[in-house]
Amino acid sequence: VRKSMLRDEFKISISDMNAAVKGVNITKKQRRHTVASEHLEGWQEVTESAKRKFKRLMGKAVSTKKQEAALWEQAHKAATQNFLTEFGSDALGANPELVGCGEVGVGPNVVAGKMPEEISIQADE
Numbered sequence: 001v002r003k004s005m006l007r008d009e010f011k012i013s014i015s016d017m018n019a020a021v022k023g024v025n026i027t028k029k030q031r032r033h034t035v036a037s038e039h040l041e042g043w044q045e046v047t048e049s050a051k052r053k054f055k056r057l058m059g060k061a062v063s064t065k066k067q068e069a070a071l072w073e074q075a076h077k078a079a080t081q082n083f084l085t086e087f088g089s090d091a092l093g094a095n096p097e098l099v100g101c102g103e104v105g106v107g108p109n110v111v112a113g114k115m116p117e118e119i120s121i122q123a124d125e
Contacts, residue, residue, distance in 0.1 A: 006012045085093065 003014075003017060006017060007014065080092075
């Protein structure tokens, strides 16, 4: 009766109804699985913690400092590539591979969106 009402009065296709039923069934299955495994949740946290500690002990875990350094390196490469794409390959001078090789926070104040000739370099005091 419900399906015929949806189909006839509201013009909902059978494939849409079947897709909705399938989505509901998937959600019900996930809920049953969650309830069934809920009593194991504490043990799962204990095993995950033990795995992390073991990796740290064996030196196989990647430190957060190394992850941060890798992310900054990726961001720098992407920013340099975007700059070169926008302003051309000669915008960084004779040695573009050396850009950003100095200390972090040291060097000229670069204003985004301006060509290198337009940027006034302010010396740090």
